[in-house]
Amino acid sequence: MAGQPTYALGNSGRARDAQSINILAGKAVARAVRTTLGPKGMDKMLVDGLGDIVITNDGATILREMDIEHPAAKMVVEVSKAQDDEVGDGTTTAAVLTGELLTMAEELIAKGVHPTIIATGYRHAAKKAIEILKTITIEVSKDDRETLKKLAKTSLTGKAAGEYKDFLAEIALDAVLSVAEETDEGITVDVGDITIEKREGGSILDTELITGLVIDKERVRPNMPKKIENAKILLASFAIEFQKIEKTAEIKITSPDQMQLFVEQEEKMVKEMVDKIVASGANVVFCQKGIDDLAQYYLEKAGIYACRRITKSDLQKLAKATGATLFQDVTDIRPEDLGSAESVEEKNLHGSKMTFFLGCKEEKTASVILHGGTTHIVDSLKRALNDALCVIGVALEDRSIVAGGGSPEIELALRLREYASTLKGREQLAVAKFAEAFEIIPQTLAENAGLDPIDKLVELRSQHEQGNKNMGLDVYTGKVIDMYENDVLEPLRIKTQAINAATEATVMILRIDDVVAASGRGGAMPPGMPQPDMDM
Known part of the structure; x- marks a missing residue:
């Protein structure tokens, strides 16, 4: 393979307008990482021009390594990067949600709804979604070690470190607590104070925390x-x-x-x-x-x-x-x-x-010496451990967590549909589609686990309509269970950041109605972009 991994967007859309091509590009990027979502997600092998390989199911890593030229597609990559910088986990969720919001917007545009109305409706829906999330949060404290460990284990599940998640969760928690600082405004955690050094050789169980x-x-x-x-x-x-x-x-x-x-x-x-x-x-x-x-x-x-x-x-x-x-x-x-x-x-x-x-x-410093059999194993371990560290740090700062397994997304979809019915005008359609977009997360979890997504969505909706807010999908058994009681937990900020970043990126893409080659830049337009009409 010559050059970095490239996701080809194709040139078939030259006759389409800029808006359709931008939406297509954003959807293509989201589709590229969708199969990696959840504990049963698949891995990607990324190969660069020198033949070096990276094997991972981390959305941010995949999108960062991919050779993407389309400007609109790069916006979806930025969503994933922002999620990684802010929370450290949930990067695939953010990218997939962005792609589904674009898909829903495309359907509305096909029905004659103006992009500006969709953008306004999406923003209202995002604001309402954050409010709804705060009603289903669970409070966590610095002293609640068991809950914090469950957060770390949820983050590590499905990654290379999944088999050793209990061991690594303990190390991650002790590392974060050793650098956490209590201020008048609450707890602050700078994960940068934790140094992770990689060492090939030995077992993963040889990994140690140094204070x-x-x-x-x-x-x-x-x-x-x-x-x-x-x-x-x-x-x-x-x-x-x-x-x-x-x-x-x-x-x-x-x-x-x-x-x-x-x-x-x-x-x-x-x-x-x-x-x-x-x-x-x-x-x-x-x-x-x-x-x-x-x-x-x-x-x-x-x-x-x-x-x-x-x-x-x-x-x-x-x-x-x-x-x-x-x-x-x-x-x-x-x-x-x-x-x-x-x-x-x-x-x-x-x-x-x-x-x-x-x-x-x-004293606010800690180091983790990571051990593993090969370079690729240690690299993937470092990415997984870093996610776990960030998740614990964010939860300590916000003191708010939610159940996982797709349960928040189903609850949001249900409640936003109810909210949409109280609105008037075409914005109601945008809010309803925003609600529908959330279902892509539990749907993808089911698909990646080899389950029937329609049956599982119906079962999840039924449970949430009965008021069971924490019911989510257990991808290992295929059953709909209480995620909180089964220790599948995530920080609230994973969800709020994903919603805000995905909404803003989608709105930005929707508001672009033309792409014009800028002067003084040199070079050709990116592949797949409509060429400017000079006969104006």
Whole structure:
């Protein structure tokens, strides 16, 4: 396969107007990921131009890796990306819902309903849907470990980590609780404070949570101390080496003595840099740039633990965890700006050395060392674990969850239909279609599990009409059961974000009535787009 995975939209719609083609493009993207929805969803194998492969059923990953050129199709990708950034899970749900809203809009347009009326109706319906959701939420607290673990397990189900969901859910919960901060406004969770390091080798059950920070770097010299107690940490964004002359210069050396003086001067400059580091009291140095051999020797002689070529993101994590200042120049170093930790130690994990920072000054940090048999397994584990971390974090912040298994979508469809009957005019049609669109989620869950979607939808509607709000589809048994009692739970924000993002993207696509090639851009129109008529 030459090039990235491409979802072909085709050129058959050249004769159609821009609106129809935009809707077609959005539907095509949603259809591409629809089969991955739910615990019984299938995986996609993504192959790039270099032959590297990614196997996943994560909607955001699939859409990010796909080579999509159509502008309207890219809007659906943005919905999935926004869902991933905001919640971390439910990305496929958001994309599928967007595609179904476009399908419903297309049916209304075919009946003569103006896109502006559909857009207005959709916005009213979305607002009402959020209100309805708040009536079926369940409150969760930081101390309710069991419920929070159920959230994580629901997120992990159906992914590569599904078999080990109990084990990983426990790790995810402990990791989130270790970085959660209580403020006057409630709990805030920055999942970025949790570092996930991947290691091929060993079993998934070897995965461990470290209450501290782990950096994938080893000492620059093996004779440096392997462990530093009561660490004083210096973070440098400058190179610890002889400063080369940037301007063009010529130095004439006419005797061996002059050469010796020149070399001694270089050594003196490096020694002065190291002396300033030592004088600050630092016994651990992490440098963003290089540390030359001479500087390494002096640092080793001073008993300092040093690492080089640290990424900027890792330095920022270290600064946050240890309370250190990132120094831009050796002259800026001040003892009071050093970070601290109880210990810094190099450990060997399956043949790979890493540095562990334990007992950091700022305790709100955690690291997970993920183990798995192959690179692909560890990569998919990392995506699954990240989703679980985000889900727990969002639930803690909002303190609101809902039952899963398609039960919220069926309840929304039922209640929105009732709301639509109270409206007048054509907006009623748009709200009714918005309600119908929600049924695509339980319908897809049934289809992906090999069940009859019509029978299951009828059964679900019947249960919800009787007031059983938490009834959803168990894809393993094919029965309609109470999702809350069977531990299938999701954060409220997964649903609200999906509804808002899908609605806004759909409305934006519907409001486009023409596509015009912009001047000064160069290149041809994307494939499948109507070519502009120049005979105006």
